[in-house]
Amino acid sequence: xxxxxxxxxxxxVVYQAMKRVYARFNTPLFSPIVTxxxxxxxxxxxxxxxxxxxxxxxxxxxxLLGPAVVALAFPLYNQRETLMRLFIPIVQAVLAGVxxxxxxxxxxxxxxxxxxxxxxxxxxxxxxxxxxxxxAKEINGIPSLAVVYVMIAGIFGALFGPALLRxxxxxxxxxxxxxxxxxxHGIGTAKALEIGKEEAAISSIAMTLSAVLAAFLCPLVxxxxx
Amino acid sequence: MKRAVVVIVQVAGLYGIYLxxxxxxxxxxxPIPGSIIGMLLLxxxxxxxVVKARWLEAGGQFLLSYLSLLFVPATVGIIxxxxxxxxxxxxxxxxxxxxxxxxxxxSGALAQWGxxxxxxxxxxxxxxxxxxx
Numbered sequence: 383x384x385x386x387x388x389x390x391x392x393x394x395v396v397y398q399a400m401k402r403v404y405a406r407f408n409t410p411l412f413s414p415i416v417t418x419x420x421x422x423x424x425x426x427x428x429x430x431x432x433x434x435x436x437x438x439x440x441x442x443x444x445x446l447l448g449p450a451v452v453a454l455a456f457p458l459y460n461q462r463e464t465l466m467r468l469f470i471p472i473v474q475a476v477l478a479g480v481x482x483x484x485x486x487x488x489x490x491x492x493x494x495x496x497x498x499x500x501x502x503x504x505x506x507x508x509x510x511x512x513x514x515x516x517x518a519k520e521i522n523g524i525p526s527l528a529v530v531y532v533m534i535a536g537i538f539g540a541l542f543g544p545a546l547l548r549x550x551x552x553x554x555x556x557x558x559x560x561x562x563x564x565x566x567h568g569i570g571t572a573k574a575l576e577i578g579k580e581e582a583a584i585s586s587i588a589m590t591l592s593a594v595l596a597a598f599l600c601p602l603v604x605x606x607x608x
Numbered sequence: 609m610k611r612a613v614v615v616i617v618q619v620a621g622l623y624g625i626y627l628x629x630x631x632x633x634x635x636x637x638x639p640i641p642g643s644i645i646g647m648l649l650l651x652x653x654x655x656x657x658v659v660k661a662r663w664l665e666a667g668g669q670f671l672l673s674y675l676s677l678l679f680v681p682a683t684v685g686i687i688x689x690x691x692x693x694x695x696x697x698x699x700x701x702x703x704x705x706x707x708x709x710x711x712x713x714x715s716g717a718l719a720q721w722g723x724x725x726x727x728x729x730x731x732x733x734x735x736x737x738x739x740x741x
Contacts, residue, residue, distance in 0.1 A: 393677070393680050393681065394677065397676075397677045397680060413676070414676050414677075415676040415679065415680060415683060418676075418677075418680050419680055419683040419684050419686070422680065422684050423684055423686065423687050426684070426687060427687070433684065433685055433687050433688050436681070436684060437681060437685075440680075440681030440684065441681065443677065443678055443680065443681050444678065444679070444681045444682055446619070446671060446674075446678050447643070447678050447679060447682075448623065448626035448627075448630070448642070448643045448646070449619055449622035449623040449625070449626045449667075449671055450622075450671040450672060450675055450678055451626070451641075451643035451644065451646070451647055452622045452625045452626045452629070452643060452646040452647045452650055452668075453622055453647075453650075453664075453667070453668030453669075453671045453672050454647050454672070455647045455648075455650035455651040455654060455668075456654075456661070456664075456665055456668045456669070456672070457672070458651055459651060459654045459655065459661065460661075462655065468722075468723065468726065470722065470726070471718075471719055471722025471723045471725070471726055472719065472722075474718060474722055475714075475715045475716075475718040475719035475722055476715060478714050478715055478718050479711045479712075479714055479715030479718075480711075482707075482710050482711050482714040482715070483707055483708075483710070483711040486706065486707040486710045486711070487703060487704070487707045490702075490703040490706055490707060491700065491703050494696075494699040494700075494702070494703060495696065496696065496697070496699055496700045496703060497692065497696070497697065497700075499692070500692060500697060500700045501700075504700055504703060504704055507704050507707070507708070508707075508708065508711050510675075511675075511676075511679045511682075511683075512643070512675070512678065512679055513641065513643065513644060515679065515682055516641035516642075516643050516644065517641060519641070520639055520640075520641055524685075524689060525682055525685070526682055526683065526684075526685030526686045526688070526689060527686065527689055527692070529679055529682055529683045529685075529686070530683065530686050531700070531704050533683075534701060534704045534705065534708075535704050535705075535707075535708045538704070538705045538708050539708045539709075539712060542709070543712050546709055546712055546713065547712070547716055550713055550716065550717060552716040552717060552720050553720075554719070554720040554723055554724065556719050556720065556722075556723040557716045557717065557719045557720030557723065558716065559719075560715050560716060560718075560719035561712040561713075561715050561716025561719065562712070564711055564712070564715040564716075565708050565709075565711040565712035565715065566708065566712070568675070568676075584719075588715070593644070594644060594647070594648065597640050597641055597644040598640055601639035601640065602639070605639070
């Protein structure tokens, strides 16, 4: 009981500190989730503590993930006018992105002969972490691994996305916003905010919409094809 | 103090919607996560004005502003799976990187094309209206 409260305290304190570090350096590599999780992993390894012991406290923090996903309805609702105005271009682009993400993830994994458990965990990688974890659970992947792949997709996309978009001559705010939100979820949306307000608004729509579509399509693809 | 109570009550409300979503998932044996069902439900309730945004928005913003803290514990779980990344497992990182670029190119190009088409369509509409009226 005491250690459970200790672990909750540790997590919150490290997170607050890492949020400050991120505000100073402002690179996706220093996203609070990456630095905080790395430090806690380091502490557990150093003290030879098993994950299960940490989770006696950690599980209470994770309990709020469900309602947080429900709350994702707000960014979508707040952008409803943009969503309605550009409904067809947004939905078709996000749907294509989600299909491309699942198809390329599955095909490349099969090509590289990646373990099936890794394949199932990386399938929802383009989607915001809490939803990706739920999808991974649904398709018998490993939620913790799913989060790691989500982070890789987010950081990689935020670092190299802008250059890719320039090369492809995607300069329209709607194109940039959809691309970053669809491929790199929250981390991409943070990047979009550096580019402009309209890009960020579109990106948050794309991020939420792609989470919903992936939640429908991932289980479907897995049950039909794999 | 009052704000804290409001946030707690609203988070509890969102938790209720989440539980209802998971209940629906089990009832109909849906493969879609209960959290997403709850989110869609809330979106529909907001759009139809059955639920007013201010009833739940402070709690929602609170959860979303701490979103990345909430999945720290799950992420730490990677500690039990380090061995999976040895050897061939490392290729999965390349898969994710390549697939991310593919998603970005596809969705971005299609969105730009769609948005430009929409703009020129509304431009023609406006102009033709002008001509007739």
